[in-house]
Amino acid sequence: MSFGPPPSVWTQSALAADQTRKRRRSRLLGAAAVVTAAALGLGGWLLSSAGDDRSQARPRTFAAAQSPDDIREPVEKNPVSPEGQVAVEYKESGLAKTVKGDPRYAPGTWATDKILAKGIADRIVGLTTAAKGPEKAWTLQLDGHICATSKHITADGRTAVVVQPKKPAGTKSDVCDEVVFFDVDTGRKLWQAKMPSATSAFVTDTNLTLVKGVVAVAWGEGSVAYDMRNGKQLWNSTSVSACEDNGFAGGRALLVVERCGPSSNSTYRVEKLDPRTGRTLWTYKVADGVEDVYLPSSDPPVIAVAAGDSLVTDLITLDGDGRHLATISMNGYDPKCGDRDFGAGYFGVVEYCDGVVVGRTQVYVVSKDNTELGQAANWIVAFDLKTGKTGRKFDGRSSEPLTPIQVSGDDLLVFRRSYDEVEPSAVVRWDPRTGKQTPFLLFGLPEDDQGDLADIAQSDILVAHGRVFFAKRELTADDKHPTYPVLAVLGIAGAAPGH
Template sequence: MSFGPPPSIYTESALAEGQSRARRRRRALGVVAAAVAAVLLVGAGLLWYHSDGGTKGRTDTTAAQQAPDAVRETLEKAPASPEGQVVTRHDEDKLTSQTRLAPGTWATGKIVARAVANRIDGYRIGSQWDDDKAAWSLSLDGHVCAVSRDVTADGRTAVVVQPAPGRSSGKKKGVCDEVLMVDLDTGRKLWQKKMPAADFAYVTNTNIALTRGVVAIAWELGSVAYDMDNGKRLWNTTLATSQCHDSGYAGGRALLALVTCGQSDDTTYRVEKLEPRTGKVVWQYSVSKGVHDVRLPSADPPVLAVAAGDTLVTDLITLDPKNGERLATIPMHAYEPHCDAGMYFGLVDKCYGVVVGRDRIFVMSKDETDLTTKPENHITAFDYRKGTAVARFDGRLFQSVLPVRANGDDLIVYRSSLDDIQPAAVVDWNPRTDKETPYLLFHLPEDDEGELSDPEQSDVLYEQGRVFFARRELSRDDLHPKDPVLSVLGVGTAGLLKH
């Protein structure tokens, strides 16, 4: 598990390898899909770019009154009309022949923010969207190394970056030893700290997570936690003579640490629940020997994604949040958890095909091999404590489904577009009643739909009535090198959200 510094921040990541099998196949079957669309047609009058009307009212979607420094949990409501319109868009221009990495995407009620190379940009969200100029841009000392998936209830997040060129002259190339807290609505840097003894923190091994009032970072040879409000250091560790170290964290309602022991073929893992402000271990769970890798898609309830006997995830393991005892093991041979989309930017807590609710785990399946009569894929809901399948949400012919986020006890699902006729959709699915409620119907730009819909290549977020699609890598078209590249697109309702 030893990682050295990357040759360059722009090195082609593993995201570019083995990408988008289903999306490319769907494009190849466009002629057949068009015929099917005639049968399945609904909402044919919807346009992906709808400029009329406006959203004059929006409800507060907070599920409960949260403390400002709690990791945000919102409860979404169905709009009066699911007809979609663009509410924000940005095209990145002046791309060089190299790939420009864009690892982070966050949304509030006002702003969608993007971490791109050595800056974070915020773009306004609104029905009167008419240009892609940034509302604010925050220049960073160096390139972004690790991003948190978490946003606080009052709209803050944290990132790890490289130091400024002058300050990094005496360090190894590629070191990532600065952490900063950002207000996403204003772009204001709230505080910035130099991480202690972080000479071996790189883009390949640094992970950051947020939990109530605490920012926690781990890397190859150390870890540190800061007070979210003022940046005061709460605790830190270094490898010293120990053969075990915190290699990553998962945040949210709790803080889980992935502890790695040994190296290479002798590597073993355990998972620890930590008291966030002290780093004290509350309980620990030892992962069986022979496991090649572990990810933490959820801290509370605690869920592990393990690669047993392979480099890809083979099982999900659920633990009792009270004592860390194993509850169930869920085989993943028929599923696509997407926990291995590259090796950069702190992926310990990121599984793009898995969503964990309060008592259900939602996992997207592998693509169907029968392309003529069966849905492209499906999402299965598993009972958290028993590990048994309890409900299933099917995609459609040539239209895959992706679990986006929990919505109380429901699941928000993105269903991709079939062609220029059948729209893409965001729906709310109740796994107990099997009720499907449409939230948004829209079309993505045809040339970008495949990549934007692919969880291996793009972030798909839904927040406060809007869905956002954002590429993690921005590369110019060599045939048209001066053309701008779509970076982020947001779609919201053309009507009002229900109160």
């Protein structure tokens, strides 16, 4: 029995991409417990509306009260004990016929205080996060395979996916034109909607995001936005134009990357939109010569550009009105934009730069790997959003590389992987104002799975409600034991008092 989709543009493009791209592999060692910055500055602000500059807001140590429709902004409290214990461990069965290059895809990972939800093929599973007796709480069966996901979740635990539903005979079976909005705690489908004129929406180019009260989807030749409350369409853009919506970034605001002109000579611009009307509030024109554009943050606005190269060369920071603040060279750094799923471009890539985390006043970027023996494996540097100047540096350890995960108030949560059989892996809280490091959770990763779990190019890594979750985005059968279930999700929580 095959668990993948029938042969289509979806699967065939996946196989072709797997055969041609080079995989970025991490070391599988055991463990127990273009243009210059000056040229880029030529890109600029074109149009502005009056309004306050939210990116200049005073840093918040504690999360402000959020309405149910707000996108969750976590401020994590340290567990009572940093000693980690397994809270979730889910293994996927029926993978015997999957192989490298033709996996069972598992896009999307979301967490509430009760549930860890994971997208797998054509369904979403909800797993309880209690330390005692973890088990599957619910399964939401979809009309087809997941094509796009968002990292965002509302304050009250709702999120969305785009699905490739089965089509009647004689129609395109590989089009991704169904949006499903669901409750993560219960697994209940709240509404679903058919995207208008989405005949060119495929897994390789469909991008989904959430902003307060709104679900927005772009697929290059069109875009659409829905009201979270009832699934009512708010606006759409499917008319023929010289520019197309390459993808959205959501969260506190809604930004869109627009690509203009022929693919052989494209130019880009970034626009801030009113989420409920689609009206343009300001436009920033990216300088010519840029190969690709990513949006690691909508507010404060941060743009990652690949200038004269396929890899990101610079970060551009803007103020709240879309005016240029600073250009930060990525020479020596590894922003990891477009690295997910080995560069295939599946499930929406515009918002994902896994080596970059953006706070209210600083952006944190991980360095390239350092191979010198006895030295830090890599490090994280804080840059000021207004000036682009470097701030404090968080050094990794020898053979213990760092991955920035997310901000928590004014702090940064960092995953530190250990290859040492004595030293555990850890999530560490780092205060960039003082340089202080505080253990958040200490734990080991399973030796046979840590190569995939600990690689953010292959797995979702997130911290939520005092727990850290590792969730693979591709699942394949074990070479030696193809009928064995395969670890898909691992969640770690702090040990309860007295343990």
